[in-house]
Amino acid sequence: MxxxxxxxxxxxxxxxxxxxxxxxxxxxxxxxxxxxxxxxxxxxxxxxxxxxxxxxEEPTWQGGSISCKRKITVYRNGQLFIENLGDRASAELKNCENGETDPNSIVEVELTDCGNSSPPASIPETRSKSQLRKRRRKPKRTVVIDCERKxxxxxxxxxxxxxxxxxxxxxxxxxxxxxxxxxxxxxxxxxxxxxxxxxxxxxxxxxxxxxxxxxxxxxxxxxxxxxxxxxxxxxxxxxxxxxxxxxxxxxxxxxxxxxxxxxxxxxxxxxxxxxxxxxxxxxxxxxxxxxxxxxxxxxxxxxxxxxxxxxxxxxxxxxxxxxxxxxxxxxxxxxxxxxxxxxxxxxxxxxxxxxxxxxxxxxxxxxxxxxxxxxxxxxxxxxxxxxxxxxxxxxxxxxxxxxxxxxxxxxxxxxxxxxxxxxxxxxxxxxxxx
CATH class of the missing domain: 3.40.50.1820 (Alpha/Beta hydrolase fold, catalytic domain)
Incomplete structure (x- = not known):
């Protein structure tokens, strides 16, 4: 020392x-x-x-493929909304700030290309004005990922x-x-x-x-x-x-x-x-x-x-x-x-x-x-x-x-x-x- x-x-x-x-x-x-x-x-x-x-030498092909399709929407308040599109569609609301979910944030998302998917999560009948404003906010950025990997x-x-x-x-x-x-x-x-x-x-x-x-x-x-x-x-x-x-x-x-x-x-x-x-x-x-x-x-x-x-x-x-x-x-x-x-x-x-x-x-x-x-x-x-x-x-x-x-x-x-x-x-x- x-x-x-x-x-x-x-x-x-x-x-x-x-x-x-x-x-x-x-x-x-x-x-x-x-x-x-x-x-x-x-x-x-x-x-x-x-x-x-x-x-x-590696054979012509062995294994399988993974198909993924999802839509990522980023809002100006830092929230990240992910739609998993496909036969097993689901939606998850994620917050970019410290990984915490805002309990007062409600975003209504219409899932497309989802065949027999389950309907979107229900929205409470009573909404505050702040919740409605958040629901109508425009996204800052939208990314669509559609890939198939072998x-x-x-x-x-x-x-x-x-x-x-x-x-x-x-x-x-x-x-x-x-x-x-x-x-x-x-x-x-x-x-x-x-x-x-x-x-x-x-x-x-x-x-x-x-x-x-x-x-x-x-x-x-x-x-x-x-x-x-x-x-x-x-x-x-x-x-x-x-x-x-x-x-x-x-x-x-x-x-x-x-x-x-x-x-x-x-x-x-x-x-x-x-x-x-x-x-x-x-x-x-x-x-x-x-x-x-x-x-x-x-x-x-x-x-x-x-x-x-x-x-x-x-x-x-x-x-x-x-x-x-x-x-x-x-x-x-x-x-x-x-x-x-x-x-x-x-x-x-x-x-x-x-x-x-x-x-x-x-x-x-x-x-x-x-x-x-x-x-x-x-x-x-x-x-x-x-x-x-x-x-x-x-x-x-x-x-x-x-x-x-x-x-x-x-x-x-x-x-x-x-x-x-x-x-x-x-x-x-x-x-x-x-």
């Missing part, structure tokens, strides 16, 4: 950060580590594993499948160690980068290098460099936002997606009253306290095992400047509920029950908004659930990767959970631990 205080004091006096992450010299290139220059002077470390395997099982022997793992603030590609070993042994091609300023990637000393848009562009370039025909994105915490961005931008190339403790479908905006707005040198003085707080909030238990996991996986080991810039740069107004509702990719949400960073209500809200989403809660995990419960997470991810709808299955009732792993078409032998 005293050492950190002295280094922080020196940082204040010299106006320089004494804890800077820079690319390290490595002899691990043969083990799948590469350094990719995404922009002049901006270098990311990437672990890319192409396992030795007997490649089995979804098949992705096996490690298929050469057209790639898995991308993206970490969050303070992490590194090393936090995915258990997942990379598991899936590479099953024959999957895996790709995972260090975000700028993290792990062994370069750390520019300008705050603009750590905005959401700068990091998202990095991930876009990494994705375009390594993408195959069918790509599965797995993100953790802040890394989920970059997966969401890629799934929205490349819906035909992204086959499925996994969100691990990613939070609710709200636009990113940095907090004005946050400890991370303190000067860099002050944050450096507080770094032992921040590390202890991360351990306490990120793990269900805080013993020697968890401390060693942080150390071995190079987690929460970034400079104070990078940490401050990352937290201040989380501004992404486009990533609101409508943006998430437009995503047509099947998505698995994994939430650690003891997570103190992301309340379970946020992931529940995300599952409701997503067109095709399923939420799985792990009772023994917290924010770093993939490190705490690697076997459970690996098996769950593999089940989702192998999941496919049955041929001739009825259209999905969009807007809520739709997957049932226990009734899936694959056998348990398909997900055996290597």
């Amino acid at each position: 005293l050492t950190s205080f002295m280094e922080g004091l020196l940082c204040c006096l010299t106006s320089k950060s004494s804890n800077i992450v820079v690319p390290v010299e490595t002899s691990e290139l043969a083990d799948g580590y590469e350094f990719v220059e995404v922009k002049p002077g901006r270098v990311l470390r990437v672990r890319h594993i192409i396992p030795d395997r007997q490649v089995v 979804i098949s099982a992705c096996k490690g022997t298929h050469a057209d499948v790639a898995l991308f793992f993206i970490h969050g603030v303070g992490g590194s590609l090393d936090i995915w160690g258990s997942q990379l070993d598991y899936f590479s042994k099953l024959g999957y091609e895996v790709i995972t980068p260090d975000l700028a300023g993290h792990g062994a990637s370069s750390a520019p000393q300008i705050a603009a290098a750590y905005t959401f848009y700068a990091l998202a562009e990095d991930m876009r370039l990494i994705f375009k460099r390594y993408a195959r025909k069918r790509n599965i994105l797995i993100g953790h915490s802040y890394g989920v936002s970059f997966c969401t961005f890629l799934a929205h931008e490349y819906p035909e190339q992204v086959h499925k997606m996994v969100m691990i403790n990613g939070g609710g479908p709200t636009a990113l905006e940095p907090s004005l009253c946050s400890i991370f707005n303190l000067p860099t040198c002050v944050l450096h003085c507080l770094s032992p306290l921040l590390a202890w707080s991360f351990l306490k909030a990120g793990f269900a238990q805080q013993g020697a095992k968890e401390k060693q996991l942080l150390k071995d996986n190079n987690a929460f080991n970034v400079s104070s400047f990078v940490l401050r810039a990352m937290m201040s740069g989380q501004y992404w107004p486009e990533g609101d509920e409508v943006y998430h509702a437009e995503i047509t990719v099947p998505i698995l949400l994994v939430h650690g029950m003891h997570d103190k960073f992301v309340p379970i209500e946020e992931d529940q809200r995300m599952a409701e908004i997503l067109l095709m989403g399923f939420l799985k809660v792990l009772e023994d995990g917290s924010h770093m659930v993939m490190m705490e419960c690697p076997e459970a997470v690996n098996t769950l991810l593999h089940e989702f990767i192998l999941w496919q709808p049955e041929e001739g299955a009825p259209p999905v009732d969009a807007g809520g959970p739709f997957l049932s792993f226990l009734s899936s078409t694959y056998s348990r032998e398909d997900v055996a631990v290597p």
Whole structure:
């Protein structure tokens, strides 16, 4: 603690950060580590594993298709109204502000193209003037989604499948160690980068290098460099936002997606009253306290095992400047509920029950908004659930990767959970631990 205080004091006096992450010299290139220059002077470390395997080409078509049609209407008061159109039409009133429903808000919606659907919810005979005004209000924006996606099982022997793992603030590609070993042994091609300023990637000393848009562009370039025909994105915490961005931008190339403790479908905006707005040198003085707080909030238990996991996986080991810039740069107004509702990719949400960073209500809200989403809660995990419960997470991810709808299955009732792993078409032998 005293050492950190002295280094922080020196940082204040010299106006320089004494804890800077820079690319390290490595002899691990043969083990799948590469350094990719995404922009002049901006270098990311990437672990890319192409396992030795007997490649089995993907058949012409196996699996099934999911048909979804719904209409999303956004009103100026922030309310989001979703109509699920089809044989099993339903309507849900959702509020964009903190996920709370306004009990006094009544919107009469006429469902179209609904065949034998049930009639709209009845409207009380007695209405106040304010309710009538709300009912007549004009929408700010209307989005109609009408899609049909073909979804098949992705096996490690298929050469057209790639898995991308993206970490969050303070992490590194090393936090995915258990997942990379598991899936590479099953024959999957895996790709995972260090975000700028993290792990062994370069750390520019300008705050603009750590905005959401700068990091998202990095991930876009990494994705375009390594993408195959069918790509599965797995993100953790802040890394989920970059997966969401890629799934929205490349819906035909992204086959499925996994969100691990990613939070609710709200636009990113940095907090004005946050400890991370303190000067860099002050944050450096507080770094032992921040590390202890991360351990306490990120793990269900805080013993020697968890401390060693942080150390071995190079987690929460970034400079104070990078940490401050990352937290201040989380501004992404486009990533609101409508943006998430437009995503047509099947998505698995994994939430650690003891997570103190992301309340379970946020992931529940995300599952409701997503067109095709399923939420799985792990009772023994917290924010770093993939490190705490690697076997459970690996098996769950593999089940989702192998999941496919049955041929001739009825259209999905969009807007809520739709997957049932226990009734899936694959056998348990398909997900055996290597």
